[in-house]
Amino acid sequence: MSKNMPSISDAEWEVMKVLWKNPPKSARQVVTELKALVDWKPKTIRTHLDRLTKKEIIKVNRDERLYTFTPLFSEDECKRAETNSFIKRVHDGTTKSMMLQFIEDETLTKEDLQDLRSLLDEKLD
Numbered sequence: 001m002s003k004n005m006p007s008i009s010d011a012e013w014e015v016m017k018v019l020w021k022n023p024p025k026s027a028r029q030v031v032t033e034l035k036a037l038v039d040w041k042p043k044t045i046r047t048h049l050d051r052l053t054k055k056e057i058i059k060v061n062r063d064e065r066l067y068t069f070t071p072l073f074s075e076d077e078c079k080r081a082e083t084n085s086f087i088k089r090v091h092d093g094t095t096k097s098m099m100l101q102f103i104e105d106e107t108l109t110k111e112d113l114q115d116l117r118s119l120l121d122e123k124l125d
Contacts, residue, residue: 005073005081006055014038015048016057020075024061024068 018033031042052058061068091097
């Protein structure tokens with residue numbers, strides 16, 4: 001994971017979710033897939049692709065007649081970077097604070113809590 005990974009806006013996350021599924025994809029493919037999910041104009045989607053390219057989060061392959069876009073970071077790498085940024089900004093870098101608030105505020109099912117317990121038990125072993 002890059003220490004200098006630029007932040008990804010909410011709209012750009014939607015574009016990345018599409019790109020993470022079977023990359024590389026042309027702009028037309030991204031537009032088609034996103035139009036089923038959001039009410040954005042194709043020009044808006046292309047603007048997000050340009051921004052992600054400039055931020056070096058995706059790369060564009062211009063060698064072909066059809067430009068294709070490929071993520072430079074995995075979904076997991078981006079999620080980790082975004083989570084770390086959130087913890088630093090909102091919880092002063094304390095994961096425990098975030099976890100406690102999450103558990104207290106969220107409506108977790110008994111199954112969710114059991115899954116969390118299992119994960120914690122694995123970490124302690």
